[in-house]
Amino acid sequence: MSEQQPPPLSTAGSVPPDPDRETPLARTGPAPGAPPARRSPFSGGAGRSIGLVIALAALCVVGYATAGERFASVDNLLTILRLAAVYGVLAVGMTFVITGGGIDLSVGSVLGLASVWATTLATQTIAADFHWIVMVSTALLVGTACGVVNGVLIAYGRVVAFIATLAMLVAARGLAEIIANRRTQIVTVRPFLETFQASVLGIPVIVWMFGLVALGGWFLLNRTTFGRRTVAVGGNPEAARLAGIKVQRHTTYLYALAGLTAGIAAVMMLARTTAGSSTNGQLYELDTIAAVVVGGTLLAGGRGTIVGTVFGVIIFATLTNVFTQNNLSISAQSIAKGAIIVIAVLLQQRFAARSRST
Amino acid sequence: MVEDDRTRADAPGSSTAPLLAVRGIVKEFSGVRALDGVDLDVRPGEVHCLLGQNGAGKSTLIKVLAGAHRPTSGTVEWRGQEVRPSSPVDALRTGIATMYQELDVVDGLTVAENVYLGHELSRGGVTRRHDAHARTRELLRRLGHGDLSPTREVGTLSAAGKQVVSMARALSHDARLIVMDEPSAVLDSEEVANLFRVVRQLTADGVAVLYISHRLEEIRQIGDRITVLKDGRTVASGLPVAGTPTADLIRLMTGRSVQRVFPSRPPVPADAPALLEVRDLALRGVFSDVSFTVRAGEVVGLAGLVGSGRSEVLETVYGARRATAGEVLVDGRKLRQGSVPTAVRAGIGLAPEERKAQGLLLDEPVYRNITLSTFSRFARGPVLDERAERARAREQIDALDVRPADTDRAIRTLSGGNQQKAMLARWLVHGCRVLLLDEPTRGVDVGARAEMYALVNDLARAGNAVVVVSSEIEEVLGLADHVLVLAEGRVVHSGPAAQIDEHRVLDLVMEGSAA
Numbered sequence: 001m002s003e004q005q006p007p008p009l010s011t012a013g014s015v016p017p018d019p020d021r022e023t024p025l026a027r028t029g030p031a032p033g034a035p036p037a038r039r040s041p042f043s044g045g046a047g048r049s050i051g052l053v054i055a056l057a058a059l060c061v062v063g064y065a066t067a068g069e070r071f072a073s074v075d076n077l078l079t080i081l082r083l084a085a086v087y088g089v090l091a092v093g094m095t096f097v098i099t100g101g102g103i104d105l106s107v108g109s110v111l112g113l114a115s116v117w118a119t120t121l122a123t124q125t126i127a128a129d130f131h132w133i134v135m136v137s138t139a140l141l142v143g144t145a146c147g148v149v150n151g152v153l154i155a156y157g158r159v160v161a162f163i164a165t166l167a168m169l170v171a172a173r174g175l176a177e178i179i180a181n182r183r184t185q186i187v188t189v190r191p192f193l194e195t196f197q198a199s200v201l202g203i204p205v206i207v208w209m210f211g212l213v214a215l216g217g218w219f220l221l222n223r224t225t226f227g228r229r230t231v232a233v234g235g236n237p238e239a240a241r242l243a244g245i246k247v248q249r250h251t252t253y254l255y256a257l258a259g260l261t262a263g264i265a266a267v268m269m270l271a272r273t274t275a276g277s278s279t280n281g282q283l284y285e286l287d288t289i290a291a292v293v294v295g296g297t298l299l300a301g302g303r304g305t306i307v308g309t310v311f312g313v314i315i316f317a318t319l320t321n322v323f324t325q326n327n328l329s330i331s332a333q334s335i336a337k338g339a340i341i342v343i344a345v346l347l348q349q350r351f352a353a354r355s356r357s358t
Numbered sequence: 359m360v361e362d363d364r365t366r367a368d369a370p371g372s373s374t375a376p377l378l379a380v381r382g383i384v385k386e387f388s389g390v391r392a393l394d395g396v397d398l399d400v401r402p403g404e405v406h407c408l409l410g411q412n413g414a415g416k417s418t419l420i421k422v423l424a425g426a427h428r429p430t431s432g433t434v435e436w437r438g439q440e441v442r443p444s445s446p447v448d449a450l451r452t453g454i455a456t457m458y459q460e461l462d463v464v465d466g467l468t469v470a471e472n473v474y475l476g477h478e479l480s481r482g483g484v485t486r487r488h489d490a491h492a493r494t495r496e497l498l499r500r501l502g503h504g505d506l507s508p509t510r511e512v513g514t515l516s517a518a519g520k521q522v523v524s525m526a527r528a529l530s531h532d533a534r535l536i537v538m539d540e541p542s543a544v545l546d547s548e549e550v551a552n553l554f555r556v557v558r559q560l561t562a563d564g565v566a567v568l569y570i571s572h573r574l575e576e577i578r579q580i581g582d583r584i585t586v587l588k589d590g591r592t593v594a595s596g597l598p599v600a601g602t603p604t605a606d607l608i609r610l611m612t613g614r615s616v617q618r619v620f621p622s623r624p625p626v627p628a629d630a631p632a633l634l635e636v637r638d639l640a641l642r643g644v645f646s647d648v649s650f651t652v653r654a655g656e657v658v659g660l661a662g663l664v665g666s667g668r669s670e671v672l673e674t675v676y677g678a679r680r681a682t683a684g685e686v687l688v689d690g691r692k693l694r695q696g697s698v699p700t701a702v703r704a705g706i707g708l709a710p711e712e713r714k715a716q717g718l719l720l721d722e723p724v725y726r727n728i729t730l731s732t733f734s735r736f737a738r739g740p741v742l743d744e745r746a747e748r749a750r751a752r753e754q755i756d757a758l759d760v761r762p763a764d765t766d767r768a769i770r771t772l773s774g775g776n777q778q779k780a781m782l783a784r785w786l787v788h789g790c791r792v793l794l795l796d797e798p799t800r801g802v803d804v805g806a807r808a809e810m811y812a813l814v815n816d817l818a819r820a821g822n823a824v825v826v827v828s829s830e831i832e833e834v835l836g837l838a839d840h841v842l843v844l845a846e847g848r849v850v851h852s853g854p855a856a857q858i859d860e861h862r863v864l865d866l867v868m869e870g871s872a873a
Contacts, residue, residue, distance in 0.1 A: 231719070232730060235720075236720070238716045239718055241678070241698060242717065
């Protein structure tokens with residue numbers, strides 16, 4: 001993008017315009033009448049979120065009716081949020097990738113690889129001598145690096161996103177198994193656990209992390225040039241390219257961002273399970289994508305909502321919680337999840353059809 | 359195949375009862391008349407050619423015959439009986455098969471599977487492959503292509519091969535009339551000769567062909583009679599190919615009944631600086647040796663048929679395609695090739711041919727479409743300033759009179775003409791001084807066209823360099839100061855617009871691309 005200031009009269013070139021001409025272009029100037037109505041940043045988004053609020057409320061009613069105080073307690077609320085946190089961070093990254101017209105199947109595996117790499121004997125020895133920050137940066141670097149590989153393959157290698165990230169899903173899991181030698185690596189760096197298992201103002205650190213990532217993601221998507229490019233690239237890549245946006249570079253950034261969130265999620269996973277394992281994050285990609293889609297982000301790209309994604313993640317976590325409270329099987333829970341995904345997508349299509357016809 | 363039902367070919371021009379008689383067909387699309395009284399007679403066993411410029415209504419007529427559109431009024435008679443094909447299947451059942459330019463064959467299936475697609479030979483749900491192969495072989499033999507194997511995958515065939523498959527399919531439906539929409543556009547000269555052999559084979563069997571082509575030379579070779587369309591009307595029907603001079607045909611196709619108004623503009627001063635210089639630009643296999651200069655305040659027009667390379671020239675200048683040779687200079691500075699951001703930074707803006715597919719984010723608000731290439735300029739660091747964006751977009755909305763004048767409405771809801779204005783507004787906000795307009799009035803209704811012409815004029819008067827590509831020769835001549843005529847990737851004419859007329863351009867375009 002050029003940094004030069006636009007000329008005051010946009011059509012004026014070096015040849016001065018004819019002063020006598022009576023043309024529509026001569027009527028440049030401030031808009032007559034009222035300034036354009038500022039729209040609330042939540043308009044539209046909030047409209048779409050109403051269904052999600054209703055779904056969540058219904059789940060809570062069911063939870064309270066079946067489990068009573070066990071469900072409606074501060075402790076249980078924090079349990080739900082802690083459960084949602086890891087998925088939530090992944091889902092924020094996924095929202096960007098999907099809004100940008102892609103898909104990332106590898107986030108679960110990358111989470112596993114990052115968690116293993118951050119807990120190898122070597123990493124933990126250095127971390128014990130120096131600072132737990134070594135473990136965190138290892139996880140973030142590994143995650144981002146995997147994302148960059150995905151992004152370069154997809155943007156410059158022109159590999160279909162589904163295939164490139166499927167390959168990364170398999171390969172990252174394999175690499176994690178080799179590094180961990182299929183053993184569970186217990187986190188021994190006490191300060192790491194003390195930091196990430198702590199609570200601030202009564203709320204667990206990993207829930208704070210989820211909140212910050214979600215807030216940052218919201219700002220990035222809705223308030224920055226990066227977010228605007230994401231919507232443009234996902235909505236119509238050819239139009240974006242012809243408008244001068246560097247589509248390939250931006251696509252790479254999107255996958256790098258998803259990798260970064262997988263790294264952050266790995267750190268949170270380590271705090272929750274106190275161990276790095278090559279099985280960490282298995283099948284997380286599916287739940288993550290489901291939460292993003294349920295939240296209202298268009299799988300075809302071009303429209304994304306972080307608020308919706310956060311709702312989607314919390315709805316799934318609450319669902320799991322309600323089922324666990326009632327000692328219902330994981331299998332029954334999966335059926336319910338499947339139903340929710342289908343209903344949400346059907347409702348979305350209705351909504352899209354209506355908004356298009358008006 | 360119903361062998362005894364077939365009328366033998368009659369000598370063209372003899373007075374057989376028509377196979378197809380179209381009378382006074384009118385087709386309106388939301389108030390716009392695409393067809394405004396079309397008459398057409400096709401006799402059994404003849405090659406009837408349909409001529410007309412772009413926008414004359416040929417495609418709409420084909421779609422009416424194929425059952426894809428229903429006419430608003432008028433009648434279609436088939437062998438003396440009125441028919442109303444209500445769907446493509448219905449039309450096929452009647453006996454009318456259509457070969458579209460984008461051939462509707464399935465690449466992953468075999469030749470035989472394609473021929474019997476939709477009416478598979480089967481017994482109890484199990485396809486009778488053997489029968490299908492035998493019959494396909496027979497059909498291909500009739501078409502003079504007995505060497506083509508029914509088991510070959512269609513994706514491995516050339517465009518010519520696919521056409522043969524498409525024709526075999528038409529025959530498998532026992533079609534008595536095959537409509538061919540510019541079948542030669544994708545063929546080389548040898549393949550065209552083959553196509554003609556097949557067409558002669560068909561007509562000898564009494565099958566009629568409605569042949570659409572821009573290439574007069576081909577029509578002279580293969581056609582029996584000609585019907586000319588202009589502005590949705592039949593202006594001449596049943597002209598014998600042999601007795602009609604080319605000049606008459608061109609006169610019939612041009613000279614519009616609705617006179618369009620192109621605003622006049624003072625001549626470009628001789629000392630106006632050259633803003634865009636294109637030198638010996640080439641894109642391998644598409645065009646070569648294209649050179650032209652656009653001075654500040656000048657409009658250069660590119661005329662040519664679809665496939666002549668005119669859109670590709672614009673896209674290459676814009677960096678969306680990487681030139682294989684030549685250079686582009688803006689304000690005397692050479693541009694790095696094959697980079698859109700470089701071209702945009704240098705001040706080139708493109709309003710692409712497919713506005714919706716290549717230009718706009720349809721579900722996004724108007725202002726974001728207008729600021730799509732400038733939003734980072736308004737931002738403070740990475741943080742967007744949507745208030746400034748809206749204000750700037752609003753200025754252009756008012757200046758270009760985009761209606762409705764609402765910054766936040768989804769651009770999908772605007773008419774074609776207003777969407778096009780928003781495209782221009784994008785480059786005006788950017789401060790572009792070289793504007794490349796590819797088909798600026800495509801999908802723009804007649805009233806809004808005049809506005810678009812006035813706008814192009816104003817842009818030039820304000821000192822911009824404008825390049826216009828259009829399929830409508832009249833539009834190119836009316837808007838441009840200087841005209842380039844392209845045929846098959848070569849510039850066949852370059853000169854002031856005032857010194858050439860529509861007939862001559864059409865002549866060049868058609869002669870230049872004659873096979």
